[in-house]
Each structure stands twice: as structure tokens, then as C-alpha cells.
Amino acid sequence: MTSSAPAIGRPLARADVRARAGLADPAYRALLTLFAVGVFAVLALIVWECARGAAPSLAAFGWRFLVSADWDPVAEKFGALPYLYGTLVTSAMAMLLAVPPCIGAAVFLAELAPRGFGAVASFLVELLASITSIVFGVWGLFVLAPWLRVVIEPWLIAHLGFLPLFRGFPFGLGFLNAGIVLAIMIAPTIVSISREILLATSRTLREASLALGATRAESLAVTLDAARPGILGAMILALGRALGETMAVTMVIGNTNRISASLLGSGATMASVIANEFTEATSKLHLAALIELALVLFAVTVVLNAAARLLVRWTTGGRRDVAGAA
Amino acid sequence: MHRRIRNAALRHARSWAVLLALASCASPAAAQKLTGAGATFPYPIYSKWFDVYKQKTGVEINYQSIGSGAGIQQVKAGTVDFGASDAALSDAQLRDMPRAIVHIPTVGGAVALAYNLPGMTGALQLTPEAITGIYMGRITTWNDKRIAAVNPGVELPAAPILAVHRSDGSGTTNIFVTYLSLVSGEWKELVGVGTAVSWPAGVGGKGNEGVAGVVRQTPGAIGYVELAYARQNRLPVARVKNRAGNFVEPTLASTTAAVEASAKALARDVRAPIANAASPEAYPICGLTFLLVERQPRDAAKGKALADFIAWAMKDGQGMADDLNYARLPAAVVAVNEATLASLVAAGKPSH
Numbered sequence: 001m002t003s004s005a006p007a008i009g010r011p012l013a014r015a016d017v018r019a020r021a022g023l024a025d026p027a028y029r030a031l032l033t034l035f036a037v038g039v040f041a042v043l044a045l046i047v048w049e050c051a052r053g054a055a056p057s058l059a060a061f062g063w064r065f066l067v068s069a070d071w072d073p074v075a076e077k078f079g080a081l082p083y084l085y086g087t088l089v090t091s092a093m094a095m096l097l098a099v100p101p102c103i104g105a106a107v108f109l110a111e112l113a114p115r116g117f118g119a120v121a122s123f124l125v126e127l128l129a130s131i132t133s134i135v136f137g138v139w140g141l142f143v144l145a146p147w148l149r150v151v152i153e154p155w156l157i158a159h160l161g162f163l164p165l166f167r168g169f170p171f172g173l174g175f176l177n178a179g180i181v182l183a184i185m186i187a188p189t190i191v192s193i194s195r196e197i198l199l200a201t202s203r204t205l206r207e208a209s210l211a212l213g214a215t216r217a218e219s220l221a222v223t224l225d226a227a228r229p230g231i232l233g234a235m236i237l238a239l240g241r242a243l244g245e246t247m248a249v250t251m252v253i254g255n256t257n258r259i260s261a262s263l264l265g266s267g268a269t270m271a272s273v274i275a276n277e278f279t280e281a282t283s284k285l286h287l288a289a290l291i292e293l294a295l296v297l298f299a300v301t302v303v304l305n306a307a308a309r310l311l312v313r314w315t316t317g318g319r320r321d322v323a324g325a326a
Numbered sequence: 327m328h329r330r331i332r333n334a335a336l337r338h339a340r341s342w343a344v345l346l347a348l349a350s351c352a353s354p355a356a357a358q359k360l361t362g363a364g365a366t367f368p369y370p371i372y373s374k375w376f377d378v379y380k381q382k383t384g385v386e387i388n389y390q391s392i393g394s395g396a397g398i399q400q401v402k403a404g405t406v407d408f409g410a411s412d413a414a415l416s417d418a419q420l421r422d423m424p425r426a427i428v429h430i431p432t433v434g435g436a437v438a439l440a441y442n443l444p445g446m447t448g449a450l451q452l453t454p455e456a457i458t459g460i461y462m463g464r465i466t467t468w469n470d471k472r473i474a475a476v477n478p479g480v481e482l483p484a485a486p487i488l489a490v491h492r493s494d495g496s497g498t499t500n501i502f503v504t505y506l507s508l509v510s511g512e513w514k515e516l517v518g519v520g521t522a523v524s525w526p527a528g529v530g531g532k533g534n535e536g537v538a539g540v541v542r543q544t545p546g547a548i549g550y551v552e553l554a555y556a557r558q559n560r561l562p563v564a565r566v567k568n569r570a571g572n573f574v575e576p577t578l579a580s581t582t583a584a585v586e587a588s589a590k591a592l593a594r595d596v597r598a599p600i601a602n603a604a605s606p607e608a609y610p611i612c613g614l615t616f617l618l619v620e621r622q623p624r625d626a627a628k629g630k631a632l633a634d635f636i637a638w639a640m641k642d643g644q645g646m647a648d649d650l651n652y653a654r655l656p657a658a659v660v661a662v663n664e665a666t667l668a669s670l671v672a673a674g675k676p677s678h
Contacts, residue, residue, distance in 0.1 A: 073495075074518035141539050149544065169486050171544060173529055251539075255493030255530030266529045268493075276532060279393030280495025280521040282419065 047298065054292035056285055065292060071257040073277070078289035080296055082257045086175070086267035087300065090249060091242040093179030093263070098187050099235060106194035106231075111206075111220060122195055129188035137251030140181040145172035145252065152176075153264055168264040171254075176263045178253040182245060186238035193237065197230030198223060229312045236308045243301055246271040270297040358631040363390040364397020364410030367497045367552065368615045371433060371650045372410070375635075375643050382638075385631055394497055394521065401427065401618050407628050409618035412497020413521055414597035426621035428670070429596045430636055430663050431614035433644075434653035436553040436581040437501045438611075440561035442541050443468065443483065450564040451476045451573045454509035454602075454610070457566070460489050460548060461506065462513070463527025468546065476567070483546070490540045490549030493530030495522035501613035502550045505601040509610075550611075553581070554651030570606035580609035581653035589658035596662060612653070622671050633667050640664065 051058070057065065061078060068079025105125075109118045149172030160166040201223050209219040224231075246269075254266020255276060268276075270293045281287045369391035376387040392400075394411040401409035402423055414429055439457065441450055456473050459465035465472055468482045492499045500521045507514040517523050531537040534555040541549040541561070548564075553576050556563050565573040574580050587605035591598040602610045617636065623629025640660045647654040655663070 070524070072524035073522045074520045074524065141536075142543065145543055169488075171488055171529065173540065173544075250493065250532050251536060255532070256528070257524060268530075272493075276494040276530070277522050278395075280395040280497075282395040282398055282413075282521065286522075 047295070050291055050295040050298065054288050054295050057288035057292040060285060061289075065289070066296070069257075069259060071273075073281070073283070073286050076283060076285050078285070078292075080270065080293055082259050083268050083270045083273050083293060084296065084300070085259050086253065087243060087269040087271070087297065089175055089263075089267070090178045090182055090253065090269055091239060093175065094182035094186055094242045095235065095239060097179060097183035098190060098238065102187050102190035103194055103231060105191050106198060107220065107224070109191070110195045110198035111223070118195075122192055125188045125191045127188075128184075129192070133185065133245060133248040134251075136181050136185055137248035140177055140248060140252035141173075144177055144180060148172040148177055148180075156264070164261045165263055168260075168262045170264065171266075173252055173254040174264055174266040175253065175260070178249050178269075179263070181248050181252055182242045185245060185248065186242050189238040189241060190231075190234050193234035194227070194231045197227045197234065201227045201230070229316050232308060232312045232315075236305060239304060239308070240301060243297065243304070244271055245269075246275045250275055270294075270300075358628060359386045359388065360407045360628060360632055360635070361388045361390075362397075362408040362410060362617075363392050363400045363406045364618070365394045365412045365497055365615055366391040367412050367435060368410065368433060368652070370554075371643075371647060371652050374646055374650060375639055378646070379635055379638060379643075383634075385635060387635065393495070395495060398618070404624070407623075407625075408620075408632055410616065411618055412613065412615045413500040414614075414616060415618070425624075427618050428621050428666055430617040430619055430666060431592070431596055431655065431659060432617055432639060433647050433655065434581045434585045434600070434612055434614050435498075435501070436576045436578075436584075436609050436612040436653065437498055437505075437550050438553045438556040438561075438563040438576040439548055439550050439566065440538060440541050440556050440563050441548040442543075442545055443562075444545050445483075446480065446562075448480065449562065449575065450480075451567070452564045453567045454505075458506055458510040458513055460487055461491070461525070461527060462516075463489070476573075485546040488540075488544050488547040489528030490537050490544075490547055491525050491528055491530050492534075492537055492550075493532050494536075495520075496533075497521065497613070497615065498534070498550065498552050499523065501601065502611060504599050504613065505611045508599065508602045553578075557651055566610055568606070568608055568610045569602055569604050570608075572606050574607065574609045576609045576611070578648055578651065578653045580607055581612045582656055584608035584610070584612045585614065585653065585659055586656040589656060589662070592659055593662050596666070619670070621669070629670065633670055636663070636667055 057078060061068070065078065065080055066084065067081055068077070069081045070077045070079045071082065072078075109122050109125075113121065149170050153170030153172065153176070156166040157168070157170060205223050205226055206219050209222045210216075214222065249269050250272040253268055253272060255268050255272065256266045257268060257273075258265065260267055274290050274293055274297075277286070278290055281290055369389070372389055372391075376389060380386050389410075394413060397406075397409040397411055398415065398419065400406045404424070412435075415423075415427065420427060439452065443450065452473070453476055456465060456470075456476070459470075459472060466487055467484055468487055469484045474480075474482055491502075500519065503513070503517065503519050503523055506517070507519050517526065529540065531540045531549065534551045537549040537551050538555065538559060538561060541547045541551075551561070553563075555561075556576075563576055565575050568574050583605050584600050584603040585592075587603035587608050588598060588600040592600070596616075600612060600614060619632060619636070620629070623632070640655070640663050644654045644660070
């Protein structure tokens with residue numbers, strides 16, 4: 001049998017392998033390197049182009065751009081602080097609102113729900129991710145805003161109005177509305193990735209912990225702990241979407257350049273200002289300031305991403321397991 | 327080898343096709359294609375004009391409604407044959423242009439104040455002082471006596487006022503703040519004029535639909551939108567006190583009256599604001615939208631084709647304005663434009 005084996009089985013001559021490897025391997029490596037470098041090159045190009053476009057604004061305002069609250073296209077004074085604030089507040093609120101229930105939902109879908117139901121439900125959740133943002137914006141403006149104005153905000157003002165966080169008029173538009181809309185928009189990302197991670201982690205760990213006599217809740221704690229790096233990864237992706245979301249936020253945030261301590265107040269995010277003002281920005285400095293906003297948004301995303309990654313490393317002691325690799 | 331022969335054959339065929347096409351054209355203008363870019367506000371009427379004009383003459387005009395700001399950039403870069411802007415260019419902007427640019431106003435537009443006051447019948451009346459006060463954030467409730475004084479017999483609620491403005495840079499905003507600057511020295515000094523300004527009060531909605539959406543959703547809200555948009559969506563709009571002291575409803579006729587009243591100023595400088603006109607019938611919050619045309623077209627044939635189109639738009643084109651809710655230009659301003667067209671020069675001689 002072995003002597004009459006087909007060509008596949010024939011041991012290759014050393015020279016033969018070397019000759020083929022001599023071409024194929026370096027070419028393969030070069031191609032993959034090209035792809036990898038390409039990703040970085042695109043990133044570098046974005047930063048370079050933004051920095052070039054923002055040059056007049058960088059020169060005119062320097063670091064004051066980040067701490068000034070003035071945004072006056074008529075007087076040509078530009079400061080990003082209100083928009084930096086708006087971006088961080090709405091994203092933080094979206095994360096606070098979305099993360100706990102979404103992780104709960106992911107645990108339910110991965111661990112407790114009947115198999116068929118889990119698959120159907122997660123398909124529906126992922127469908128939510130494919131809805132375009134303007135639909136969420138319209139919903140926020142026409143459904144959520146009246147409800148906030150009539151029911152939620154008057155209640156908040158009446159019962160929690162002693163906190164500066166809940167002072168003001170109930171208009172239905174502002175940080176609260178934007179935070180809720182964003183929370184719904186980022187939910188599918190958190191739920192579906194966390195569920196996948198839990199499914200990848202749970203089997204062996206759960207069986208082992210159950211075999212050791214753990215209760216269901218105790219065994220869940222074990223899988224959740226193992227899945228933590230992956231779930232944090234899901235949250236980072238979700239945060240990225242919240243930071244950069246433009247259309248839906250623009251429709252519900254109220255679009256003012258004020259820094260309001262109250263969640264009922266209105267504001268704007270960096271992305272929404274760019275979307276609002278870019279097409280009609282006629283002066284050179286105005287245009288440059290808008291491009292610098294994009295640069296700042298980019299920097300914020302990088303910083304938060306890096307911080308989240310450090311957090312993962314710190315909480316897991318550098319452990320990389322099934323979930324971390326996922 | 328085969329491919330090379332085929333390519334050569336194709337090239338020959340193509341050059342023959344070009345020659346044939348040139349020969350079959352009766353007038354050189356028929357082969358013209360023009361491109362323009364800019365304002366979104368006049369896009370509905372421009373696209374109608376371009377469509378009808380193409381059927382009539384074969385001249386094809388491509389227009390990208392990408393916003394006045396982007397339109398001005400394109401004119402500056404020389405990538406389009408003409409631009410369009412809702413705000414006239416400032417002297418500084420004109421100096422910044424590499425070539426001399428002339429303004430051609432095409433139609434007028436009014437900005438209406440739409441409001442949401444449940445239970446209110448009849449039109450709300452507003453004075454310039456009240457409008458400024460609301461948008462300055464100084465008048466904060468509807469039963470303020472500065473509003474109540476000019477609305478006798480109307481029960482105004484004690485509800486807070488939500489002043490809604492456009493969040494995106496827009497010609498509509500430019501018209502509105504131009505008006506506010508004309509009637510209020512304080513506004514002129516503290517806020518100023520532009521397609522986007524730093525609003526002292528209120529919230530912003532994106533686009534006419536964004537502003538109208540917030541106004542409709544929020545009892546006690548007031549916002550400014552294009553007259554065309556307010557009419558199409560049947561929003562209640564305020565009558566505004568004009569310079570002659572009359573409370574005037576925003577209509578196409580009252581807008582044309584405002585343009586007419588400003589004809590003299592426009593003859594001197596077509597960029598002069600027409601807001602707050604003196605005529606007793608004029609609605610005070612309105613403006614013109616402009617085409618930006620090179621005084622000395624780089625391409626003489628294109629320059630002639632563009633001038634021909636504008637001449638047509640000033641005659642036949644004006645008749646289509648009413649249906650699309652734009653205010654037509656009065657004869658006096660059409661005459662101003664015709665004089666401008668006659669002054670265009672291509673290669674040393676008038677192009678029209």
C-alpha cells in the first residue's frame with residue numbers, strides 16, 4: 001500500500017520543499033504583513049489628515065481648545081469643552097444604563113434559557129444592531145421625548161430635584177434622552193458578544209465547578225469570572241459606538257453649546273457638532289476647528305480604549321484564557 | 327496583438343463618433359454640460375428649473391445640494407461652473423476668491439415662526455422685541471406682558487417657552503439672525519450674523535424637520551422654519567410686526583413685497599439684506615438665495631450657456647416659483663440681474 005500511495009502521500013524531496021517554500025512562504029508573509037501594516041497606515045493617515053486639516057485651529061487655540069467653553073462661529077472663537085463634556089456624559093450614561101441588564105440578558109441566554117429560545121432571542125437582539133441610527137433618533141424624538149417630558153422628567157424633578165443632576169424644565173430632549181437612546185443602540189453589541197464569550201467559557205468550567213459541589217449561582221460566578229476579559233472587550237466595542245454615534249444623538253440631545261450639570265439639560269457631542277456644522281462652515285478657522293474636534297474624538301477613543309485594556313490586564317493579572325483570546 | 331488592433335480600431339471609432347456628434351449639434355450650447363454646487367434651500371426649484379431647461383434646450387445642468395459652505399469652497403477651488411449660497415458672500419470672502427464673483431439672486435424665501443400653544447385659536451402676534459427676547463432667553467414664559475400686550479383677548483398660558491433653533495449651519499438661520507441683528511443692537515453685538523451662531527438660549531433641531539419635530543412635540547415651543555416647510559406641514563405660524571407697524575402673516579406675496587421694497591438697495595448692492603423692509607405689506611423675516619457666478623468665465627462657451635440659463639430663469643423660471651413655495655423676484659430685481667448678466671465678460675467681450 002505505502003509504496004503505491006498516491007502523489008499526496010509521497011514524501012517530498014527536501015530540495016522540493018525548499019524550492020516551493022522559497023517563494024510561497026515569504027510571499028505569504030509579505031502579504032499578511034502588508035495587510036497588517038495597511039491597517040496601521042490607514043489609522044496613521046487619518047491622524048495625519050486630521051492634524052493637517054486642523055492646523056489653523058491648532059495654531060490659533062493650542063491647548064485652550066480643550067478647556068475653553070466658547071464655541072462662537074461668528075466671533076471665530078472655538079473651544080471643545082462643552083462637546084467633550086457632552087460626549088463623555090452621554091456615553092457614560094449609556095454604559096451605566098446598558099451594561100447591567102445586558103450582561104444579565106447574556107447570562108440568561110447563555111446559561112439559563114432553553115437552547116432553541118437562546119438562539120432565537122440572540123438572533124433578534126442582533127437584528128437590533130442592524131437598525132440604522134436615524135430610526136433610533138426618530139423614535140427618541142417622537143416616542144421617547146414626549147414620554148420623558150410627561151412622565152419621567154416631572155417625576156425626577158419632583159422626587160430627586162434636590163440633586164443638581166435632576167433640575168430644570170421637563171422638555172424631553174437632552175442628555176437623558178440621548179443616554180437612553182444610546183443605551184438601546186449599544187445593547188445588542190454587549191448582549192451578543194457577552195453571550196458568545198459565556199458560551200465559549202462555560203462548558204468545562206461549569207461542569208467542573210458543579211462536579212465540585214458548587215450551586216448553580218456559584219458555578220455562574222466561576223464562569224463569569226473567567227469570561228470577564230471578553231465581556232470587558234464587548235463593553236469597549238459598545239463604548240466605541242456610543243462615543244462616535246452621530247445621527248441619533250443629534251436628533252435628541254438638544255444641540256446647545258452649554259455645559260449643564262443636569263441630565264435634563266441639553267448639550268451636544270463632538271460627533272453631533274461635526275455633523276451639524278460641517279456642510280455650512282464657510283470660514284477656514286471654523287472648518288479647522290471642526291476637524292480638530294474629530295481629532296479630539298479620535299484621541300478620546302484611543303485613551304478610553306487603552307484605559308479599558310489596562311483595566312482588563314489589571315483585573316485578570318495578565319491572564320489570557322479562552323475568553324481573553326476570543 | 328489582437329487586443330492592440332482592437333484598441334486601435336476602437337480609438338478610431340471613438341474619434342469618428344465624436345466628430346459625428348459635433349457635426350450633428352445644431353448649436354454649440356446644446357452640447358453643454360454645466361455643474362454647480364451649494365445651497366440646499368433652493369434645491370427643489372433649481373432641480374425643477376434644470377429639468378425643464380434641459381427638455382427645452384438640451385443643456386444639462388448638474389447640481390449638488392451640498393450646503394452653501396461647501397458650495398463656496400467648490401467655487402473657490404474652481405471645481406464647479408457656478409455655486410449657490412443662501413448667504414451673500416462677505417467682502418472678505420469675495421477678496422478670498424481667486425476670481426471675481428458676482429451674485430445673482432434667484433428667488434426669495436421667508437422664515438416663519440412656528441409655535442405649539444395647545445388651545446390657542448387665531449394667529450399669535452409677535453413684535454421684534456418679543457422675538458429677540460425669546461431667543462435671548464430673557465422672555466421665558468408665554469404670559470410675559472411683552473407678548474400679552476400685542477395679543478389682546480388671547481389667553482396665553484403661564485407655560486415656559488422653549489425657543490428652538492437650527493442646530494446645523496443653514497441659510498435659514500442666516501436669514502433669521504440677519505433679521506434679529508437688524509432689529510436689535512444687543513443681538514448684533516452679542517451674537518451676530520452667520521449660518522451658525524452661538525445661541526444664548528433654547529435647543530437646536532437638525533434641519534427644518536428637526537425644528538418642526540421639536541415644536542410639534544413640545545407644548546410651549548416656538549421655532550423658525552422655512553415658510554415652504556411650514557406651509558407644506560400646516561404649522562401654525564406667527565404674524566410678525568414689520569417696520570411699518572403692521573402684523574404681517576408670512577406668505578409668498580408678503581415676501582415678494584419685502585424684496586420689492588428693497589429693490590433700490592439691491593440695485594446698489596445685490597447683497598443688501600432685505601429683512602425688515604419698510605413696505606407696509608412686507609413680511610420682515612426674509613432673504614434671497616444667490617447663484618455665484620464668475621465675472622470672467624474661464625470657459626467662454628460654458629459662461630454663455632450659464633448666462634443663457636439665468637436669463638431664462640429670470641423670465642420663464644420665475645413663473646414656477648409660486649407652486650414650489652418660493653417668492654418670485656419683482657421686475658425691478660429681475661432688471662438688476664439682467665444688468666449683471668450683461669456685465670459678464672468672456673474673453674474680452676460680453677458673454678451674453
